[in-house]
Amino acid sequence: MPLVLWCLVVLLLIPYVLAAxxxxxxxxxxxxxxxxxxxxxDAGLTGIGNRIRASQSNAWEALIFFIGCLLVASLRGAPLDALSLPALLFTATRLAHPLLYVGDLPPLRSAMVLVGLISGLYLALWAG
Structure with missing residues (x-):
C-alpha cells in the first residue's frame, strides 16, 4: 500500500484516539x-479534558482537509508515490497538534496548523 494511504489511515485514527x-x-x-x-x-470539561475535546474537533476538520487535498491530487493524476513527502509532513503536524493542544502551547500549535495547511495545499496543487 502506498505511504500516502498509510498516512490516511493514521489520520483516520487520530480523532478516535482523542475521543477515547x-x-x-x-x-x-x-x-x-x-x-x-x-x-x-463536553461543556463540563475543563483544563486538559477540554483541550482534548477541542483537539478532537480539530482532528476531524484536518482529516476532511487532507481527504480533499488527496482527492484533488488524485483527480490531477498525481502518482501516489509522489505524494508521500507532503502526506508524511501533514501527518506529522497532525500527530504533534494534539500534544501541543493538551500541553497548552498555542503558538507552536498554530505553527503546526500552518505547516499542515501548506503541506496539504502542496499535496493538492503541486506534488507529482
Whole structure:
C-alpha cells in the first residue's frame, strides 16, 4: 500500500484516539459518560479534558482537509508515490497538534496548523 494511504489511515485514527482520551477525562472528572447528551457533557470539561475535546474537533476538520487535498491530487493524476513527502509532513503536524493542544502551547500549535495547511495545499496543487 502506498505511504500516502498509510498516512490516511493514521489520520483516520487520530480523532478516535482523542475521543477515547476525552472519555477517560469525562469518567475521571465528571463521574461518568452521558450517552444521551455527550456534547452537552463536553461543556463540563475543563483544563486538559477540554483541550482534548477541542483537539478532537480539530482532528476531524484536518482529516476532511487532507481527504480533499488527496482527492484533488488524485483527480490531477498525481502518482501516489509522489505524494508521500507532503502526506508524511501533514501527518506529522497532525500527530504533534494534539500534544501541543493538551500541553497548552498555542503558538507552536498554530505553527503546526500552518505547516499542515501548506503541506496539504502542496499535496493538492503541486506534488507529482
Amino acid at each position: 482520551l476525552g472519555g477517560y477525562y469525562k469518567l475521571r472528572h465528571l463521574g461518568g459518560l452521558d450517552l444521551h447528551h455527550p456534547r452537552a457533557q
